[in-house]
Amino acid sequence: MASPRNRRPGYSRRAQYSLFISYVILIAGVLVGGVLLLVSKLDPPAFSAMRAGTAEVTAPVSGAVGWVARGVGSVPGWIGSWFTVHGENARLKQQVERQEKVLLRARAIAYENLRLKRLLAMREPGDIDVVNTRVVSSSASSTRRYALIYAGIAQGVHAGMPVRGPDGLIGRVIEAGPDTARVLMIIDPESVIPVRRLKDGAPGFAAGRGDGMLEVRPIAMANGQFAVGDILVTSGTGGIFPPNVPVAKVTERGRDSALATPLARPDVLDFATVMKAFMPPPPPPPADTRP
Template sequence: MAPPRNRRPGFSRRAQYSLFLGYVIAVAGSLVGAGLLVVSAINPPAFSALRAGAGELTAPIGWGLGAVIGGVAALPSDIGGYFGVHNENVRLKQELAAERASLLRARALAFENRRLKLLLSLREPGSDPVATARLVGSSASSTRRYATLYAGLLQGLCAGQSVRGPSGLIGRVLEAGPNTARVLMLVDPESIVPVRRTRDGAAGFAAGRGDTLLDVKPIALANAEFQPGDVLVTSGVGGIYPPNIPVALVVSRSRDGALARPVEHPDAMDFATVLPAYLPPLPPPAEPGR
């Protein structure tokens, strides 16, 4: 048979004592708690050691629970941060590639600007350029070295005019058509240019060899000691090439002269300037009676 729902302790002494003991413990605990509360309010430092001990016991538990809760809470943000960093890395790589391309374009524009400025500064006092035109071809595979200039008689070109680039002399016009001209380059075996050495003015001739170098021969044997690094410019002798145009740089000595490399490379150029034929000034007329 099921026990009755309303149990009363009156039927058992043991149950009555247990219930009474529970009441006594509850009342005693309440009184002790109230006393401790009154003491803590009157004298707070009295329980500082107890609070410190409790804190020492509960601190590791709180730290462990905080670490676990913090790790779990930060997990979504860490996952989102990983994907965000990955996307940011891809974006930065794309920006770096774009900046590198922009840098290369800026360098190319700076080089082009510098080259054009050099071309604009080719004007010599009292010697205006005839024309500035594009070099459309050169014979690099033959011992005869010619270049084709996209300007001719209609632009004022004629045989004998000197042709130069931003850095120095290229050659001279050999023949001209209506809109094109044939240029004899310095390295051609038929090319001979009167030159002088910049450090002391020693005169000589620079003759083409058919390759990429020039044979330099001194006029006076006393000045035959060319040294690597000597700079050669046009002397103006002969009436074709204006003076003081850079021609070549000595690279080595030879038995009776030197080998030099032209300062200008027509194969790597696109524009050149044509100058009128240079005529040295006439000597002043002699005074009567002399």
């Protein structure tokens, strides 16, 4: 007599039902995938609306799962910081003393800049923040890097608006639904950010690589290559990203380009700020009312 482990599914009605249900689920998944593929090819606006609707439904679940994952992932850091708290406290005290001197010089420079701008009657942009929102999720295992934020058209968020975190630039909104929006992160291969070096203003471009890093190229070779340790900020060129938003820090120098690490990490962020475009597009021309 054959052993129980060698029996076929036909000997067990429960095994037959399980096998049948698995086949049904597999066939249904293939059919749904084929329909979605056809819709994405034949009617991209409808597919975009379906994707936005799916994001609206799954955003609360994704947010809860992401919150739990971030909490579990931060446990080793909490344990490590408990044993190094005394040394870290002394280091931070020394850093505060150094930063106080730098802060005094920065305040003096800021006051001088304000006085010169008033003399020149320069017009400054107003408040550029639209909404502070929660980062629901972000892709970490794909070459296409997107993030989902819990704010949409109802909160004044539209496609083209830049998004930043406490440490630096995250990306820009490419698709907005009623209460959620998709953000193209700066590390995506389709992202190109005009930047400048903080210490001397040397311009360049930071392009995403899809692996969590940025490739930085200078515009003018006469300014020299970017060196390790250089801080890059947005230049304001192009009219989307406002100037002086931190972007990345150069970590490796190449022959014609350099590698930089983004200062903002969306995979560990809880909140982000959506800003207005630095130079919004001009209004449409008036309609022709002539008979």
